[in-house]
Amino acid sequence: MDPITDIFRTMHVSAFGQHRLEATAPWGLTQEKQTEEKITPSGKKNAPTDLAHFAMLSRGNCWLSVEGIPGPIPLTGGDCFLVVRGTSIVMRDSPRTRPRSTFREIAANANSNVAHYGGGGAPTTVVCGSFSFERASLKPITQLLPRFILIKADQAHTLALHNTMQALASEMAEQAPGSEVVATRLAEVLFIQVLRAHIASEVEWRNKGWLRAIFDPQVGAALSAVHASVSTPWTVESLAAAATMSRSAFAVRFKELLGQTPLEYVTEWRMQKAMQLLQQRDKKLIDVARLVGYDSDAAFSKAFKRVVGANPGEYLKRSYQNRGHV
Incomplete structure (x- = not known):
């Protein structure tokens, strides 16, 4: 994808x-x-x-x-x-x-x-x-x-x-x-x-932000790899390999285009997918964690709270309150 x-x-x-x-x-x-x-x-x-x-x-x-x-x-x-x-x-x-x-x-x-x-x-x-x-x-x-x-x-x-x-x-x-x-x-x-x-x-638009990064031949290849398989245990080295760049050159180029490190981007996107999965309410927490690349629900919950500002349970309660549900 x-x-x-x-x-x-x-x-x-x-x-x-x-x-x-x-x-x-x-x-x-x-x-x-x-x-x-x-x-x-x-x-x-x-x-x-x-x-x-x-x-x-x-x-x-x-x-x-x-x-x-x-x-x-x-x-x-x-x-x-x-x-x-x-x-x-x-x-x-x-x-x-x-x-x-x-x-x-x-x-x-x-x-x-x-x-x-x-x-x-x-x-x-x-x-x-x-x-x-x-x-x-x-x-x-x-x-x-x-x-x-x-x-x-x-x-x-x-x-x-x-x-x-x-x-x-x-x-x-x-x-x-x-x-x-x-x-x-x-x-x-x-x-x-x-x-x-x-x-x-x-x-x-090619000169600015996320769209520029997507259409960058090398960084764009790394982004495509992340979005194609968010559960992969990505490292800076493996992302650099997807971009066919050295680790150091890739990290600098990624930060220049997107304003964050490669692993910050991976973590934030995993949490975006996790929020979507949680709202479906048909999966256990450990299942959501594994679908976005975490082996334990504890590690997932910690990362989720760091990015979202609430743990998964608090997030779901908050989401339903804002939609008018009790």
């Missing part, structure tokens, strides 16, 4: 919010920064926040300014973009228009998930969505996800994005039996399609 597919299989959307913005010139909106989600000692969330925000321009034209990117970006009908939490943006009809409201304020006043805003001039329609993920998915997704993704209407995979977005909007509007489940699954598909389109675009 390739690492990207492995992360997609581990990822689960927990919620997807959507609304449509009907804007008329002049108009300008900002997306304020959101702080990181905090977990209290009891395991309860202080304030649920979204990991990423998605928007698709379905009519008209506008300008997008993204924190850290010089100059405004022109958007036309069919263009899509995704930004991660903590990235501020401004959307407006003209680079000269001063934004006077936030997306949060406009969404709060939406009527039947449709928000109207602006001065009555040229119309622009933007379909907006926000993704929230189960906590077990957060670390791998934040490793994979760039801060900003832009997908132009003429790129590959854009039609699939539009079709999924239309199906998602239909499910959320109809509220038929099972709509919430279908909408959540479609949101996962949409998110994966965004990332696939981004990878296919061959922009400068």
Whole structure:
């Protein structure tokens, strides 16, 4: 299994919010920064926040300014973009228009998930969505996800994005039996399609973070080996051999690309898989431990608590409390 597919299989959307913005010139909106989600000692969330925000321009034209990117970006009908939490943006009809409201304020006043805003001039329609993920998915997704993704209407995979977005909007509007489940699954598909389109675009994502590491011929080979068999008793030496590099050169290159040591990465990914297995609740602790490469449940529990911040039993209790179970 390739690492990207492995992360997609581990990822689960927990919620997807959507609304449509009907804007008329002049108009300008900002997306304020959101702080990181905090977990209290009891395991309860202080304030649920979204990991990423998605928007698709379905009519008209506008300008997008993204924190850290010089100059405004022109958007036309069919263009899509995704930004991660903590990235501020401004959307407006003209680079000269001063934004006077936030997306949060406009969404709060939406009527039947449709928000109207602006001065009555040229119309622009933007379909907006926000993704929230189960906590077990957060670390791998934040490793994979760039801060900003832009997908132009003429790129590959854009039609699939539009079709999924239309199906998602239909499910959320109809509220038929099972709509919430279908909408959540479609949101996962949409998110994966965004990332696939981004990878296919061959922009400068290869120069940054986890995706750069995956497509690095040598480090990528080691990562593929880990994701193909997480239970293997990996060492730096065996990972270096998979990468066809010397131990020292591999360790330096891995840390340079991923910001952590090879064994830190292996341990964290084992715990991501363990969280997924634990939530299935059909395996004994020792079985989960062995599936992710530990010979004893004591050694596994110690590593789990170090990475997750709670032992397996505490984690399961916490997880079910957050889902509304007693």
